[in-house]
Amino acid sequence: MSPAIDLGAATRTTEAPLPFDLLYAAHAAGVHRFCVSQLGDTTAAEDITHDTFVRAYMAYERARPEAATVRTWLLSIARNLVADDYRRRSRWRRWLAWQRQEAPAAPDVEVVATNRARLREVAAAMQGLRRRDRELIGLRIAADLSLREVAHVLGMSEAAAKVAAQRALQRLRQRLDADPEAQGEKS
Numbered sequence: 001m002s003p004a005i006d007l008g009a010a011t012r013t014t015e016a017p018l019p020f021d022l023l024y025a026a027h028a029a030g031v032h033r034f035c036v037s038q039l040g041d042t043t044a045a046e047d048i049t050h051d052t053f054v055r056a057y058m059a060y061e062r063a064r065p066e067a068a069t070v071r072t073w074l075l076s077i078a079r080n081l082v083a084d085d086y087r088r089r090s091r092w093r094r095w096l097a098w099q100r101q102e103a104p105a106a107p108d109v110e111v112v113a114t115n116r117a118r119l120r121e122v123a124a125a126m127q128g129l130r131r132r133d134r135e136l137i138g139l140r141i142a143a144d145l146s147l148r149e150v151a152h153v154l155g156m157s158e159a160a161a162k163v164a165a166q167r168a169l170q171r172l173r174q175r176l177d178a179d180p181e182a183q184g185e186k187s
Contacts, residue, residue, distance in 0.1 A: 020057055023070050028053065030071060030143050031078050037142030038082045038134060040123040042101060048085060052078040072149045075139060079153060086131075125175040133168035140165050 031052055035045035055077050056063075063073065126134055132154075139150045151161035 020060055023056075023074075024053055027071050027074050031074050034075055034078055034138050034143035035082060037126070037138035038079075039085065040127065044085060048078060048081045051081050055081075069149065071143075072145070072152045075143055075145065075149075076153050079135060079139075121176060122172075125172055128175055129168065129171060132164070133171055136161070136165045136168040137172060140169075 028049060032045055032049045035048045035052075036042055039045050039048065052074060056074055126137065129137075135154065136150065139145045139153055140147070145153070147162050147165065148158050150165065151158045154161065156164070
């Protein structure tokens, strides 16, 4: 888990703000994981991650996030860019991009194939969820945010975020359990 850096303190001090390259090094992987969880396409996720940090860099000097950590601020930017991407791209194009991805080289081909199949099942089930559920799961699991941070990014109370995240995960489990391919060899 990335250390939480208080962006407000970093930009309010009389000293120079924290070097942006340190913020990038600390948070790029988490932002990228969130983007992949939302888009199901590593190439698009890389683009959104890049755009997130470009926007953050441009706004870094004038940012006033009111007690937000850098991570929640960056993920808020990424969330907005993902929403923009959804408006620009059709669901079909995302699905095709996901199908074209190649498996990473691994010593055990069977394990890799099984993991990829499971990831496809989860990604397909995620795409069938409402946008809010996808965001909750992406922020909580892929971006590894605390419930407090999820609540801040989504503009809700921590209690509401906890309940909503539990329900979103429950709906994802139900979709996976209802999918005959997700059952695999259970039958």
